[in-house]
Amino acid sequence: MRDPRRMSAPADRAASADRVDRGGRAAVDTATTDRIYAGVAAIAAALALVESPRPPWAIALILLALAPWVAVVLRREPPAWLFVALAVLPVVPVVLAADVGVVVFMTTAAASRFASRTDDLRLVVGVTVAVALIPFLPGLVVGRQPNGGGYFAFGDVFGVLVGVLLRRTNRLAARLREADADLAAARVRDERQRIARDVHDLVAHSLTVVVLHVGGARRVLRIDPAAAESALADAERVCRESLDGIRGVVGLLSEQDPRPGVSLDLGELVDAYRAAGVAVALHVDGDPAALPLAARVVLFRVVQEALANAARYAPPGSTVEVAVAAGAEEASARVANPRGPARAPSAGGFGLAGLREQVAAVGGALTSGPAGERWVVEGRLPLRAAVAGA
Structure with missing residues (x-):
């Protein structure tokens, strides 16, 4: 009797799981991106506080603008309106002092985070235009345009585009995970079909031989008891081998190699x-x-x-x-x-x-x-x- 554990192999679940795991790691999770955005905002605030003297009220606004980032890092999502309101606070000293500096990147970090979490193209375009205009607001409001506004505007737009790319990457990674899950499910279905075929081949062949032996024994039982006994012994042997084979099928999922040892x-x-x-x-x-x-x-x-x-x-x-x-x-x-x-x-x-x-x-x-x-x-x-x- 052939060992059915060698007749068929289970799907390579380890390989499939590895692909799914790689697909999961392909996307940068939101907790990681939030920490990165919060780090950018904190660095921008620190540089803004040391690059030039600022009045106490400006320092207070900059520090207050960090409050929503603390909540984000602690996985406590603040209300959207509050996040937006606090994110634009660093713009106030920029406009009033006509002093464009790294502090504007605090708002850029918030805009980039927003872009990484929405599929609404109109909102993304609006946010991009808004952050691009920040370095030029002093000229529009107080009539005095600081140097370097164009460079900071480019940095603002680039930051928002990073958020857009993160969103696209996460969506593609999600689709990859779905495709991998479908592939894993298909492999499981194929594995079940292979096991079903093996069980059928094993049981159908064995029971056919058993039925033939038992039928022959029944026909000669009275006229040739020795032949009947021999046929029943053969039937018993086939039954035992079949039972061992069926037990082997139960161990299919733990086998790795479907071929060696097949008779x-x-x-x-x-x-x-x-x-x-x-x-x-x-x-x-x-x-x-x-x-x-x-x-x-x-x-x-x-x-x-x-x-x-x-x-x-x-x-x-x-x-x-x-x-x-x-x-x-x-x-x-x-x-x-x-x-x-x-x-x-x-x-x-x-x-x-x-x-x-x-x-x-x-x-x-x-x-x-x-x-x-x-x-x-x-x-x-x-x-x-x-x-x-x-």
């Missing part, structure tokens, strides 16, 4: 059905063991699923023909059995549907259906695509 021996698979009383003729052209691993796994699944269906639906005593070809450019597996009076296996069943997905995943194609008096399941794989999927 892909078609001879063993065919022998199991022969021992259960199914006549199987196996023809192998080429060396399947030399095929790319992805092709070997998928071809094995094709034969496994088709044999399980043939054991259920083929007329008693009929021969199931299995043909596997390993060519230079293409590999194929074909399983054909006579059609019995019972209904033929549905091409839309979960087993065939999952098998069709597996074959398509390596660039191949799966066909199943009646061909004259026979039911044929055939998978064909181009080896270049299979190499890419290995």
Whole structure:
């Protein structure tokens, strides 16, 4: 019995989580930007207080303008109107004294923070124009224009643009996190589908063999008790192996490597059905063991699923023909059995549907259906695509 823990791998949740984490760190969080803005305002206030003598009332206004930044750093968001009112206080001494200096960057910091938190383009344009006019207000109000107004205006506008870029960066990072979350969810769905296919392959194959053994034991129980006992022993063995396999499926999420240790021996698979009383003729052209691993796994699944269906639906005593070809450019597996009076296996069943997905995943194609008096399941794989999927 193959270890199903090796049949399929869980999604690379660690890699996905790493991408999500990187996406989360791509955005500068608001707490960090608030501390940066508050630092800029504090530095501007300190430089303003030492660059030239100021009257007490101007010093008080500058210090009062720092109050909302203290609240911001403490994660206590002040009302918007109060923040705006206090942010414009440093402009008053600039206008009255006609002395443009670094103090205007206190207002610039507030404007940049505002721009980093709104998507309203009209408000951003209005704020940008307002801060750009600050260095020119003395000339408009008191009729005296200080030197360097243009440089400070450029700095004000640049500060607001930094806020706009931060807003765009945060929005893009949020979209990246959403995309990563969608990708992680898709990987989980794919993982569940793979596990479901593995469980189906394991249980369907094992129970088919068990049913054949038990049925054979029932038919010969009275005339050949020894043969019946042997068949029941085989059924018990398959049941135990299946139970171990199902327990292994439970450990899928802790496994990292889906491939090493997989038994892909078609001879063993065919022998199991022969021992259960199914006549199987196996023809192998080429060396399947030399095929790319992805092709070997998928071809094995094709034969496994088709044999399980043939054991259920083929007329008693009929021969199931299995043909596997390993060519230079293409590999194929074909399983054909006579059609019995019972209904033929549905091409839309979960087993065939999952098998069709597996074959398509390596660039191949799966066909199943009646061909004259026979039911044929055939998978064909181009080896270049299979190499890419290995």
